Amino acid sequence: MKKSAAIIISVLFSGLALFAQVTTDDAGFRVPEDRIRTGNEGFASEEFRRGVQAYYKGAFNEAIVQFEKALAYLPDDNLILDWLGKAYYKAGLEGSALSYWNNASENGYGGLLLENKIEIVRERRVTGDSTDKLMRFSEAGAFPGEFKGNLIFSGPVSVQPNYDGTMWVAAYNTNEVILLNQNGKVVNRIEGPVNGFDRPSDIIRLHDGNLLVCEQAGDRLALLNSKGRFEKYIGSKGRGTGQVVGPLYLAQDYLERIYVTDYGNRRIDVFDKDGEPVFFFGKKSGDFAGLKGPTGIAVIDESVFVADDQTGSIYEFDRAGNFIRELVEKGTFKKPEAIKYWNGSLIVCDSNRVVSVDSDSGAIFEYVRTGNAPSRVTSANPDVNGNVIVTDFTANEVYVMSKVQELVGGLFVQIEQIDASKFPNVTVELRVENRHRQPVVGLQEENFYLTENMRPVSKLKLLGAASNNTDADITIIIDRSINSAEYAREIESSVKEVAASMNGIGTLRIVAAGAIPAVEYVGRPDLLGDFSLEALKTKQTKSAACDLALRLASNDLINAAKKRGIVLITAGAANSLTFEKYNLAELSSYMNNNSISLSVIQLDQGALGDELSYVAESTSGNTYYVFRPQGLSDVVKDIIELPQGIYQLSFTSAMSTNFGTNYLPLESEVYLLNRSGRDETGYFAPLQ
Template identity: 55%
Template sequence: MKKIIFVFIAFIFSAFAQTNLQDTASTGNLRSANSGFAEEEFRRGVQSYYRGSFNESILEFEKALSYLPGEPLVLDWLGKAYYRAGIEGAALQQWNYAKEAGYGGLLIQNRIEIVSDRRVTDYDYGFTQRFTESGSYPNVNGSNLIYSQPVSSLSNHDGSIWVVSYGTNELLQFDVNGTVVRRNKGPINGFDRPMDVIRLKNGNLAVSESAGDRISILSENGSFIKYFGARGRGQGQLVGPQYLAEDDFGNIYATDFGNARVVVFDAEGNGLLHFGEKTEGFDGFKSPTGIAVCGGRIFVADSVKGGIYEFDKAGNFLGVLVNDGTFSRPESLKQWGSDYLLLTDRNKVYAVELSSGAVFENAITGKGKSLITSAVSDRNGNIIVTDFKANEIYVMSKMTELVGGFFVQFERVISDNFPEVIVEVRVENRKRQPVVGLKQQNFLITEGKKPVEDFVLLGEANNNDFADIAILIDRSLSMKKYEEQLSGAVRELAASMDGKGQVSIISAGKVPVTEFSGNPSQLSDFSAKALKNSYTENPALDLAVRLSANGLVNAEKKRGIIYLSAGDSENTFTQYALSDLTAYLNNNAISFSTVLLSQASPSEEISYITRNTNGTSYYIYRPEGLGTVIKDIVDIPSGLYQFRYTSSFATEYGRKYLPVEIETYLLNRSGRDETGYFAPLQ
């Protein structure tokens, strides 16, 4: 009996023990009734938040504040819930209240600044911004040579990069920390002065060999497959090939430096044509270097003439994009986004606008010995620069990014199997661009500021090869005549998911309805006539977007909404502001893409959401069909990382708030976040 009484007393003491919430109404170790009620609502709010029930958590945090007004920890969490719910104005208000109470220090100040900046600026990353060195990859490790005379590079989906090492006749793969993870020497007899590397549409790599007068084809992991080309001046022959490009049909273009021309091969390596000789209106190349294919146009730089010239796919001269003498010694030329070219010239990197030929200086490496032969954008928004003469590989970042560091957020804590704890953390730059490719060495997890020794990086969502999809169908009256096209589009989209992930169908009628949820293979015979929701003059599209997103918050880490419409729905956003809907999607990593069933333009509201959530607009009858829409969504970068560790905390029967912190480091940039959770009640 004494033992039972002792346990009961211990339980009562634990229930009234001090927690992180301030005890504003009592003295000693006992809390007031208000404090107890506040802590219970706070615990429920935290658990609702981690379940993705943000509206529910908002109500529970508000209740906690009704018992303990002005409690900074609850204000911080209420701000987090508003943020994930897309109501960023309210989130900032709560965080400012917490800050004014002396809570959070630089962490909450940085969060306020970043979110405020995102709300007043476009999500465009700015192709004309200045970049500066944020790090470099070492060329030696002790007495061991890593690379020599780096000449070109290629960004990979996982954040790593390929670098052509001209001096060592190798193709090297580096991770984001500058560590070599793979070395390739090409054919059996080795590369012979490799010059450029590009990724082909089938995933293989093409490498030009300037001394070998050939082009080698490698698998996506760098294994040699074959080579083509031979020394000479005939069809399909080369003398010192340099830079490469590929068009939409898989044809490969090579600048043939020794013959002062461009040589075109088909996807199998057969010579098709060459161009660049003197013709009417064009006096011929003197020293062709960089080349880029943008749509149906071919752009070629000339290192002697100092300009950029435009041709069609048949090699016909179309005009001058940038006049002779503009550049001193232009080298690499790569497409950058949809509207710009990225060009290197001695120690400088320029952005060239495709529509006008306007030139903007993006970066400079200094006034010493330098010859930049390549500049490419990586998956994290940096520019990777190879400097042939300085024997350096530089990582160039936007100057604005270096000041504020990373935006790091705990998204979820799973403590069901406590003391085992799983945390999910999202890492972005200040402009919302995900940071991918990080390794365990880039993170430090602490509990109450004490390092966790056994944490393990379980995975990175960026490497997932499938996504969960919500297909949102416009039920406005204009859609009646597109039922056949709609049925075909849904079937094609579902089939392209290859049975992976889950798909839901939401119809945007007067009241949105979830029509289907399950495996995409179940939609092989989908018919628009089976939709339950009626056509209407006033589809509640904003409510339908919200409903679609609600179903994806706890879905796979890669997820997106695909909106099917005839494109002429107007005035369908009456309940939610566009900015709040867009924030809700962005703050939960949900993209929004549009498939138009007619040639009409999408409404301004739909265009806004698509443009600002990493989405894309497609036309149903585009030549390549809709088969790549899902792939495009899967290819959107994700900066979400998952970790597991063992907690050393006592839980007080699941009633104690347990803090956890994380710091992220990459080259000269860093970021941190802190949160807390509750273990299961006992």
């Protein structure tokens, strides 16, 4: 009896530090210092601590159970309500999360920060994750070529954003290519080979990751590796096949052919992926009068769109160079420059404005106008954060243009994990998004500000960003419904091709979607070179539980690599995949809130089922046909290049742990140009 009583007293008083530590008016577990804590408060403290630890381990269902036990002891505690909402949010049950957050907010807890979180999550549920494609842009920031009398670059003419948030800028006047980060700081500066660049006019990233620079005055193209080191020249000066005079802008199609607008020869030159000349087109033929001044160029599927600064129009050709039509009337543009493809439309730069041109109808929408000051925008390219990066040659500036709604809404910051196992050294993982769930990539240490109980932490250091990772963990779901049975060979080849494209890096899982989904394989991808469907234990079934398979696959990826995705191999609309246990909104939310995308490999050419289309689109996944000309090697590459706004930081804590029983509050603020966001949470140090 004495031993039992001692244990009870220990449990009761283990919660005292938690209650005493949280002293703000709107925090949970707040009691007067001179009052003896009740048994319910002590038991709630223990359950709460276990819930926080389970949450940071990615065991969200377990965390929900622990928080609900704590809430049973203290039904009106706001801190428990807040954490229960967090756990439900990460589990994909956003409706339940909003309910608990609303209760806490109505009790006066959380202030504007919690109200803003509720508003953003509610808006996502009502309007979805995407914003209106046709919306005016406004300047979110500008990177001048000169700062305090020091020249940084001159004559920015083209920009190539990278998936890690940085951007390459071709500087025409200073004959260089510079690499800028999201804050506008120069990370790298490349002047080309020994003889240097000769008026670089465009830069693009090729499918293999290399960079290609167009040198207008040099009458050639310079091939660089992914880091910017010179490899070789492509093309030479002249009028024959493979020769150019005054080349301006570049594009590449899905078969990796390179297209160059040859202004001096008034044509388009085409090279293969190795830089060998193929043919040229754009001369007068039939009813087409021929190109007069080809500038911008973009390739969309089988179509090639070319701007002409002499006629002020955009022409459409097929990939063989045959003229198809005039997309917009002559004189529509004053001086069109670069063309880029984004969200189903062409982004065209024209003097002092950036416009969107529908690639089907030719309808025009003005994204942004730079005003009446001297201006000549030459390139506008969307970046990984949903901004449009614009180069202004005359003003000598690089603009970051964002949708007005994003500038008003600010950033959505979430502290996702805290590892205090080596306390006082603490590691924190944060996710930064805009209010429409798009990750914010490319932040640096200077963009973060962390405090403990409103006091700045010491020795803050940015350890890394998930966007810089070059590998991913992949889970392949194989449709075991009878409708996919006739595609056995295609399924096996798809698994082998996806596994091979992982280059032996990362973990590959295989889940068979049968009546009851099961994990069939977990291990190295390079061990599946001889994969066969006969090795699967899951039998074929009339209807496969796709929702259970997606949930199972997602569960295994929660604690996987930061870049992760699910690849479903299925017979498209002809399958018998069912969604009975989980609704589509819950599935999509669970995957989105844990950075998991769904891509689909279709075994037939039928339309993809509505359910799969919804989940794939909601999670930023892609759809691939198994027999597409370029193969399936891009599946893993596309998953790796999906934006990830997850950052890891470390700091040294100065908080008192009371042998690991104190709840230690942590606040995080993130700043980027003229936007900011904030989150508040807490953690426990190890028990001693």
